[in-house]
Amino acid sequence: MRAPRRRFDISALTELLLGVPTVLSSLLIIALVGRAVTPQALWLLPAVWLASGALVLVPAVDKLLAVLAHRLRKPTRTENVVLEPILEEVCGAAGVDPRRYWLRVQNSKEINAMAVGGHVVGVSTAAMGLPPDQLEAVLAHELGHHLAGHTKISLLRWWYELPARVTVGAVLTVGVGIYVAGHKIGTPTARVVSVVLVLALGVAAVVVSPWVLLVPVIAPLMALQSRRAELHADRVAAELGYGPLLLEVLQRWVRQGHDLHRAQAGLRARMLASHPSCAQRISRLRGK
Structure with a gap:
């Protein structure tokens, strides 16, 4: 039986490339903050922030994220x-x-499993009810994510994108607050001022985080690479000898109606789905 080599696959490398615009926006924001905080050493804060990426790869962080995020x-x-x-x-x-x-x-009533960071393999309590050989196939799929570096890349990208995403989120929150306040006051002047301020905030957000202009393109591509990562993890499980058992799990999900919602979803929802359909996974595992 041939064990897969531990290396980044194309979906992990694609995720790195797709994260570049957002990471550059984060770097710009950190640089602007650094200019205000340490004007005599403009490079200091960006350098510290770039180096901080190593911290999220510390094993203890995996345990923390496993609790907080999942x-x-x-x-x-x-x-x-x-x-x-x-x-x-x-x-x-x-x-x-x-x-x-x-x-x-x-603790979940849904059959699920996940790989977190570089070390955590999680399963739901419902998945614990699977036959042991099928549960083994599910864990093989999650191990496939670890072997390919999917989870480490996702964690690193999340960290470096955080300043840009927090900034845009804060601007949106403030903008909504201003807009609601202007309409609660109710006067024509207040409404006009609120709209002008919201537009000004929007322009400011685009200036410091220009990646938001690329979201309509990046989001579907990021979802596509996520689906490819899932198919890659399936392939790893199959290479380890768990293909037939993984097929049994996927067929169980089909019988439980996992693909019904996807079939009823619109084109946009299907384009933004992070996981391929069970039918597609089954087809790939069968080599069709």
Whole structure:
């Protein structure tokens, strides 16, 4: 059985490239803040911020994000008895040390699993109800994300995009507040002033975060690469020998109606979907 090489695949590299406009906007914002805070050393704050990316790759950060972003918890002793041997089996097939990864559980009635950062493999309590061999296939898929570097790249991109996204979010919040206040006052002057201020804030947001102009293009492309990453993780699981079992899981999801909502969704929703349909995943696993 051939274990996949641990290297970034094209979807991870694509995500890096698609994040460049937003990261550059973040760098511009940090530089403007640095100009105000340390005018004698304009390079200092941007340099510190760029170096701070190394912090999010510290293993302890994975545990923190697992709790804050995904509400994952440590497995109970009973859950560990089930999960640990399965993870060891999957890691053995991939030729990696299972001690590199931490198992976590999400209290959820939906069958789900996730890879977080560079070390966390999480499953839902509903997924714990799968037959052990199918649960093993699900963990193989999540390990595929780790082996390809998907989760590390996503975490790093999120960190470097944070200043730009926070800035735009703050501007939108202030803009909505001004607009609502102007209409609550109710006078024509107040309404005109509120609209002018909102437009001025919008222009300011575009100046310091020009990436917002590219959102209509970047968002569908980012969703596309996310779907490709899922298909890549499926392929890794299949290379490890879990293809037939993963097919069983996907077919179970189809019977439970997972693809019904997607079929009823509009074109925009399908373009922005982060996961491919079960039907597409099944087709790819079957080599069609």
